Amino acid sequence: MSEPAASLKGFLIRGLPVIKEGDDIPALLRSLFDLQDGDVLCLASTIVAKAEGRVRDLSEYQPDSHAVEIARELGKDPRFVQAVFNESSDVLIERPFLLVATRFGHIGVNAGIDQSNVGDERILLLPEDPSASARRIRQALGKDFAVIITDTCGRPFRSGVAGVAVGWAGIAALRDWRGEIDIHGRPLNITQEAIVDEIAAAANLLMGEAGDATPAVVFRGLVYPHSGGSLFREKENDIIRRRLKA
Structure with missing residues (x-):
């Protein structure tokens, strides 16, 4: 059987x-x-x-000139872009979106940073x-x-x-x-x-x-x-x- x-x-x-x-x-x-x-x-x-x-206030981030430039092209908050760069070990694509490798190895858009269900002006890493x-x-x-x-x-x-x-x-x-x-x-x-x-x-x-x-x-x-x-x-x-x- x-x-x-x-x-x-x-x-x-x-x-x-x-x-x-x-x-x-x-x-x-x-x-x-x-x-x-x-x-x-x-x-x-x-x-x-x-x-x-891992919740962060966007006010914690001081975007550099490169983050400001990319944010302008993408229509995003420069502080958010700086947060993505800070969480990344490698940037694969900057336009038309940010595709990056996180420090632990995962590759995804915006380093997986979430803006849902955390309140205004806040992000979740x-x-x-x-x-x-x-x-x-x-x-x-x-x-x-x-x-x-x-x-x-x-x-x-x-x-x-x-x-x-x-x-x-x-x-x-x-x-x-x-x-x-x-x-x-x-x-x-x-x-x-x-x-x-x-x-x-x-x-x-x-x-x-x-x-x-x-x-x-x-x-x-x-x-x-x-x-x-x-x-x-x-x-x-x-x-x-x-x-x-x-």
């Missing part, structure tokens, strides 16, 4: 308050949901960043090191499960945004299929599946956008590798990045 098909369940955690600096996210989660070993906990980067004090944040949350909750910190960003050659992983712990970034045999008996030589991105995208479907205020999702029933791989290509191996910088 064949094994029964796997069953994946997703649970939206409701009841989280509006997160502010210093809030104990693991304690809040523990009071609302009973995590089990093997679960995958997905948290929107916004609540992690807020708890870590991504967590400084989302994978380190995921490790701390996982350790504090004391379970054998995975944590993925999610964000949304656009994708080359496609319209719309999708959920992606910017940090993770207790799960491999990639499932490596190389060496496995296809249905015709040929070994796979290239395929590496970005499983943390796939899970993040599914989580975003449940979380919603705008004012949903449901930034935490748990998946149960997934079988996943626990370590290995990185989503962020090394600069020297990233053909697209090299072409954009040419």
Whole structure:
């Protein structure tokens, strides 16, 4: 008899308050949901960043002449542009938008800086090191499960945004299929599946956008590798990045 098909369940955690600096996210989660070993906990980067004090006033930024020039061309606040530059390790595109590499390796528009739900004249930066944040949350909750910190960003050659992983712990970034045999008996030589991105995208479907205020999702029933791989290509191996910088 064949094994029964796997069953994946997703649970939206409701009841989280509006997160502010210093809030104990693991304690809040523990009071609302009973995590089990093997679960995958997905948290929107916004609540992690807020708890870590990553909200900034635009008045904190003094734009240099280059930020002023780019802001004028893009129709943006020069202070916002300076914030993007400050959060970036590399600038790939400056026009018609700012596409940059964050200091922890993620590439996205405006360094993932958010201006929603933080008030006028304020911005929200991504967590400084989302994978380190995921490790701390996982350790504090004391379970054998995975944590993925999610964000949304656009994708080359496609319209719309999708959920992606910017940090993770207790799960491999990639499932490596190389060496496995296809249905015709040929070994796979290239395929590496970005499983943390796939899970993040599914989580975003449940979380919603705008004012949903449901930034935490748990998946149960997934079988996943626990370590290995990185989503962020090394600069020297990233053909697209090299072409954009040419």
